[in-house]
């Protein structure tokens with residue numbers, strides 16, 4: 236048995252083990268990207284780098300065998316910086332959008348591609364589920380919203396944007412027509428009691444998300460029913476639509492106390508663990524911490540929405556309610572309070588000539604139509620050109636970028652790759668510009684004895700993944716398509732969901 240010292244800790248290592256294997260056996264976490272369990276290491280990414288103490292050299296732990304008495308560093312700031320640089324170099328030769336333009340521009344961060352994906356397949360209930368996970372009051376909000384998502388929709392650069400708000404409303408109105416709300420699965424009760432003063436967009440949004448996080452929210456409204464400022468500012472929204480949304484928030488466990496005088500926020504803290512001031516515009520805005528959304532000098536008292544920015548749009552107020560709910564949740568759990576950061580995404584920017592045709596490969600060419608019924612909703616959602624990365628939630632490159640505080644543009648040369656999309660395979664989408672040339676798909680195809688398989692073509696900087704003999708992807712991955720997609724650490728290979736026609 237050999238022994239190796241990792242970050243000052245001596246651990247055993249079997250004969251022929253790699254440093255990565257020895258570390259993992261001892262419970263020491265070393266990040267990997269191109270490493271594929273059970274296969275010979277390709278060692279192309281250097282994200283698993285460790286530093287040899289005696290020589291100061293950085294080596295890939297996935298491909299380096301243990302030598303008895305070896306001493307390595309795996310957790311120092313210097314090693315992290317080396318890994319960060321390895322990731323930043325990969326990003327300099329990578330092109331894509333983790334999140335679609337429509338989602339990035341929506342202040343409330345609705346996962347629009349997931350909603351449209353469900354609607355393309357007629358799964359209205361699932362679409363409504365995604366919407367309610369991300370948004371409070373969607374049935375009202377998407378009626379009154381100024382729709383920045385549609386202004387940013389990539390399809391609009393070709394003809395007209397996808398009717399995103401109409402599609403959201405189709406899912407939500409269908410849900411309402413199906414009957415009274417069923418109580419959504421409750422998060423485990425966390426026991427925090429939160430007083431929310433004001434029942435406009437911000438207050439109701441915060442109440443919804445706090446209830447979903449397992450807290451007891453009590454909403455105080457000076458008018459005789461909740462939703463006061465929404466009713467006043469948006470008389471065109473039918474009362475039954477707003478009432479249905481408020482019922483749903485109530486069914487999640489939120490209590491409403493209307494038409495009673497409300498104590499000043501600091502006094503309310505006597506009966507509650509936190510207070511949110513969401514009273515809307517009027518008077519001098521309170522001073523709050525930019526990161527914590529908490530009132531200066533009043534721990535536990537938060538403020539959000541139009542009380543701070545009187546001219547805020549409804550979607551901004553709903554987003555503020557969601558953000559402050561997260562801050563309150565952190566406060567109630569005794570954690571440092573930080574407004575949730577924007578999710579990490581790389582950007583393609585403006586498309587080059589011809590690239591839009593690649594995006595259009597998987598979408599309907601029909602003109603925009605309002606989704607008045609399920610058939611129209613399916614047809615309209617098929618106009619979406621799928622701008623997001625289908626692996627945004629599982630991409631290792633993205634996860635590691637977040638963990639290491641990566642700047643994806645650090646080594647950008649100004650010139651960018653060209654975007655293309657290969658859909659020759661009925662089940663697989665290949666986006667070459669997202670490939671980090673790890674070779675995992677090649678190894679998996681070989682392991683499955685694919686007749687044609689995959690290979691690297693070209694040399695040096697021009698090397699790229701391809702099918703030998705100018706073959707098609709559908710011939711290269713006859714049996715190993717699912718495994719190859721799973722082995723791909725980025726969104727270069729993703730699964731396509733066949734559309735029923």
Ligand code: SF4
Pocket residue numbers: 329330331332333334581624625626627628630631632633669725726727
């Ligand atoms: S491959 Fe990963 S990093 Fe690249 S666009 Fe997709 S999610 Fe983002």
Ligand code: SF4
Pocket residue numbers: 335336337338347348387388389390391397399618619620621622623
């Ligand atoms: S085409 Fe689809 S994914 Fe792209 S911005 Fe428009 S709605 Fe979003």
Ligand code: SF4
Pocket residue numbers: 669670671672673674675676677700722723724725727728
């Ligand atoms: S397509 Fe193949 S070579 Fe490229 S990143 Fe995915 S698994 Fe690696």
Ligand code: FES
Pocket residue numbers: 266267268269270277278279280281282283284295296297298
């Ligand atoms: S070089 Fe080890 S994980 Fe990529």
